[in-house]
Amino acid sequence: MRVLKGALAAVVSLVVVLAPAHAVEEDGYQLWLRYRPLQQTGQAQQQAQTISYAGKASPTVRAAIDELRRGLQGMTGKAPAVATTVASGAIVLAKAGALPQGFSADGLADLGREGYLLKSASVNGKRVTVIAANDDIGLLYGAFGLLRALDTGKGLAALDERSAPKLQLRVLNHWDNLDRTVERGYSGQSIWNWWELPDIRERQYVDYARANASLGINGTVLNNVNSKAEILTAPWIAKVAALADVLRPYGIKVYLSARWSTPLELKETTTADPLAPEVAAWWRAKADEIYRAIPDFGGFLVKANSEGQPGPQDYHRTHADGANMLAAALAPHKGIVMWRAFVYAAEKPDDRAKQAYDEFKPLDGKFAPNVMVQVKNGAIDFQPREPFHPLFGAMPRTPLMMEFQITKEYLGFAMHMAYLGPLFEEVLKADTMQRPNGLTVAQVLEDTEHGQRLTGMAGVANIGSSRTWSGSHFDQANWYAYGRFAWDPQGDSRAFAREWATQTFSREPQAVTQIVDMMMRSREAVVDYMTPLGLHHLMDTGHHHGPGPWVDNLGRPDWNPTYYHKADKKGIGFDRTATGSNALAQYAPGVAKRWADPRTTPDELLLWFHHLPWDYAMPSGRTLWTELVARYDRGVAEAESLRARWEKLKPLVDERRYDEVAQRLDTQVKEARWWRDASVAYFQSVSGLPLPPGAKKPGRTLEQYKAIKFPYAAGHH
Numbered sequence: 232m233r234v235l236k237g238a239l240a241a242v243v244s245l246v247v248v249l250a251p252a253h254a255v256e257e258d259g260y261q262l263w264l265r266y267r268p269l270q271q272t273g274q275a276q277q278q279a280q281t282i283s284y285a286g287k288a289s290p291t292v293r294a295a296i297d298e299l300r301r302g303l304q305g306m307t308g309k310a311p312a313v314a315t316t317v318a319s320g321a322i323v324l325a326k327a328g329a330l331p332q333g334f335s336a337d338g339l340a341d342l343g344r345e346g347y348l349l350k351s352a353s354v355n356g357k358r359v360t361v362i363a364a365n366d367d368i369g370l371l372y373g374a375f376g377l378l379r380a381l382d383t384g385k386g387l388a389a390l391d392e393r394s395a396p397k398l399q400l401r402v403l404n405h406w407d408n409l410d411r412t413v414e415r416g417y418s419g420q421s422i423w424n425w426w427e428l429p430d431i432r433e434r435q436y437v438d439y440a441r442a443n444a445s446l447g448i449n450g451t452v453l454n455n456v457n458s459k460a461e462i463l464t465a466p467w468i469a470k471v472a473a474l475a476d477v478l479r480p481y482g483i484k485v486y487l488s489a490r491w492s493t494p495l496e497l498k499e500t501t502t503a504d505p506l507a508p509e510v511a512a513w514w515r516a517k518a519d520e521i522y523r524a525i526p527d528f529g530g531f532l533v534k535a536n537s538e539g540q541p542g543p544q545d546y547h548r549t550h551a552d553g554a555n556m557l558a559a560a561l562a563p564h565k566g567i568v569m570w571r572a573f574v575y576a577a578e579k580p581d582d583r584a585k586q587a588y589d590e591f592k593p594l595d596g597k598f599a600p601n602v603m604v605q606v607k608n609g610a611i612d613f614q615p616r617e618p619f620h621p622l623f624g625a626m627p628r629t630p631l632m633m634e635f636q637i638t639k640e641y642l643g644f645a646m647h648m649a650y651l652g653p654l655f656e657e658v659l660k661a662d663t664m665q666r667p668n669g670l671t672v673a674q675v676l677e678d679t680e681h682g683q684r685l686t687g688m689a690g691v692a693n694i695g696s697s698r699t700w701s702g703s704h705f706d707q708a709n710w711y712a713y714g715r716f717a718w719d720p721q722g723d724s725r726a727f728a729r730e731w732a733t734q735t736f737s738r739e740p741q742a743v744t745q746i747v748d749m750m751m752r753s754r755e756a757v758v759d760y761m762t763p764l765g766l767h768h769l770m771d772t773g774h775h776h777g778p779g780p781w782v783d784n785l786g787r788p789d790w791n792p793t794y795y796h797k798a799d800k801k802g803i804g805f806d807r808t809a810t811g812s813n814a815l816a817q818y819a820p821g822v823a824k825r826w827a828d829p830r831t832t833p834d835e836l837l838l839w840f841h842h843l844p845w846d847y848a849m850p851s852g853r854t855l856w857t858e859l860v861a862r863y864d865r866g867v868a869e870a871e872s873l874r875a876r877w878e879k880l881k882p883l884v885d886e887r888r889y890d891e892v893a894q895r896l897d898t899q900v901k902e903a904r905w906w907r908d909a910s911v912a913y914f915q916s917v918s919g920l921p922l923p924p925g926a927k928k929p930g931r932t933l934e935q936y937k938a939i940k941f942p943y944a945a946g947h948h
């Protein structure tokens with residue numbers, strides 16, 4: 232009997248312990264805004280009784296108050312009442328000029344329109360928590376900041392935070408098509424239900440706005456950079472205006488990708504030459520039309536003369552001619568142009584990594600003040616690892632905007648876990664050495680030297696109509712980290728992972744530590760099993776899913792993986808030093824010098840810059856060939872370890888999300904092995920070398936790997 236009782240007690244206590252995690256089936260829709268109940272500790276005791284705001288609340292302030300009520304209801308069990316007076320224990324929302332008497336808001340003026348201050352204070356003898364800002368949007372960001380602080384374990388009583396974004400434009404780029412397919416989208420259909428807009432405004436748009444506002448994202452480009460002319464016609468402008476109305480209270484402006492040849496294709500001009508007066512006049516009238524419908528429209532994003540897209544070069548004009556013409560049309564309305572530097576043209580046989588710099592560097596200083604040049608993080612194309620783009624720091628007279636890809640086109644789509652925080656951080660912290668005392672990419676973006684110039688960051692969104700928004704639970708973290716880095720490019724990827732995991736999965740310290748550890752290792756694992764040691768662009772044709780290092784039959788040389796690895800009987804790697812393409816010369820002398828010598832080039836970038844013999848002696852003491860295989864093996868081992876670590880988390884994570892993640896990790900292990908085996912089989916066929924001692928023989932023949940095809944892969948275009 233006693234034994235039974237003991238067992239029963241154990242079961243009961245187990246149920247009690249596990250109850251919170253299993254009580255609600257979670258499907259991920261709530262993202263990091265779950266607001267689960269806080270433990271009955273200090274935090275909950277300091278429950279806010281009221282939320283006070285003096286004055287008439289704008290839609291933005293209403294959004295802030297609603298979010299605070301929703302969050303506090305979830306975390307403390309009670310939604311505070313809203314009052315205009317300040318009671319003890321209140322959360323006080325206050326703008327500069329209307330701050331509670333006796334409250335000192337030191338430094339508030341320096342925080343700008345979007346910054347905020349969170350402070351627990353004593354006002355007229357009453358303990359309150361103040362969210363202070365200069366503008367309504369600062370109050371909304373402050374409300375989210377307060378909820379995040381609470382959710383991640385900071386009590387209200389000791390709050391003392393000030394925060395302001397370091398970049399002005401923090402923008403998502405949706406590569407969403409008008410038929411609701413998404414280029415490189417792995418999260419289902421586009422969330423924009425274009426067909427039903429403008430009449431039907433789905434609730435999900437509001438949740439989208441809340442999630443983005445919680446990170447400080449303040450702009451969204453709604454459509455694919457490979458744009459269509461129709462988006463700029465009246466029926467579509469009405470749809471865009473409906474979305475702008477929904478997003479406006481959350482501080483999010485809408486932008487559109489504009490197709491260069493729009494007026495010509497709509498047969499409203501006879502040319503698309505940027506210097507033709509009829510073309511400039513058309514764009515001016517079009518801008519006027521858009522702003523009549525959307526007074527705070529953000530502006531245009533343009534992909535021109537890249538991958539077959541039309542552009543000013545079709546008329547022997549420069550990128551600056553094109554960008555400035557559009558900028559002139561938008562300037563009266565305070566709109567901007569984000570002109571992409573992702574260009575490479577068929578006629579240019581030179582190293583593809585050099586083309587953006589070659590085309591854009593000479594245009595430094597030639598762009599209108601409301602133009603930003605948007606540069607991908609690396610010079611090729613969103614690879615698992617790339618050195619930072621040589622344009623950063625090299626165009627001091629032009630505002631440069633970072634473009635990261637959140638959707639993981641080259642990192643296993645939404646099927647592999649790869650937390651991108653470390654990738655973002657690595658690029659942002661890279662020293663361009665364009666100043667004697669150093670100049671990191673983050674500093675280039677922040678551009679503090681030039682005061683009023685535009686600054687910004689763009690992230691190619693991984694958002695879709697999938698119930699998890701991002702195609703998988705862990706891919707939400709990439710959206711989250713992107714937003715946090717856009718707010719603070721000098722931020723810390725581990726800290727962001729910790730915040731995210733705490734809000735999204737569990738406040739249990741053991742769970743958080745494990746999850747963060749998995750996240751922090753995950754991207755390097757992908758690098759190792761796909762493209763170790765600086766290899767790049769080895770993915771199979773079209774869809775980029777899975778290995779294709781053997782591919783050499785595409786329309787142009789620089790679409791072929793063989794172009795990038797240049798492996799032959801003697802060695803492997805792309806010589807970008809002076810003896811090769813000399814892409815290195817595009818970097819500042821300090822960087823170029825370090826990477827010119829394989830001995831001083833970090834292993835991670837070795838084959839990006841050097842072509843080396845298979846028996847090259849690596850710092851590890853192994854030959855290059857042995858090291859390469861070891862890296863592939865390390866990647867597989869890491870993928871297996873991710874899976875094993877997740878298994879241990881089973882008691883700490885709710886069932887549905889546990890299972891959904893487990894399935895993806897199983898897939899990742901399987902595909903990591905496939906990547907490793909296919910790559911090793913191929914490189915072995917080229918090098919003719921025996922497998923290093925102890926290395927496992929690939930499970931299939933090279934021909935079998937080559938025969939794997941995916942005509943209907945997701946995100947294909």
Ligand code: BDP
Pocket residue numbers: 414415456457534573612613640948
């Ligand atoms: C590449 C994608 C392609 C995009 C292009 C771009 O494969 O689908 O259109 O980038 O950024 O990564 O324009």
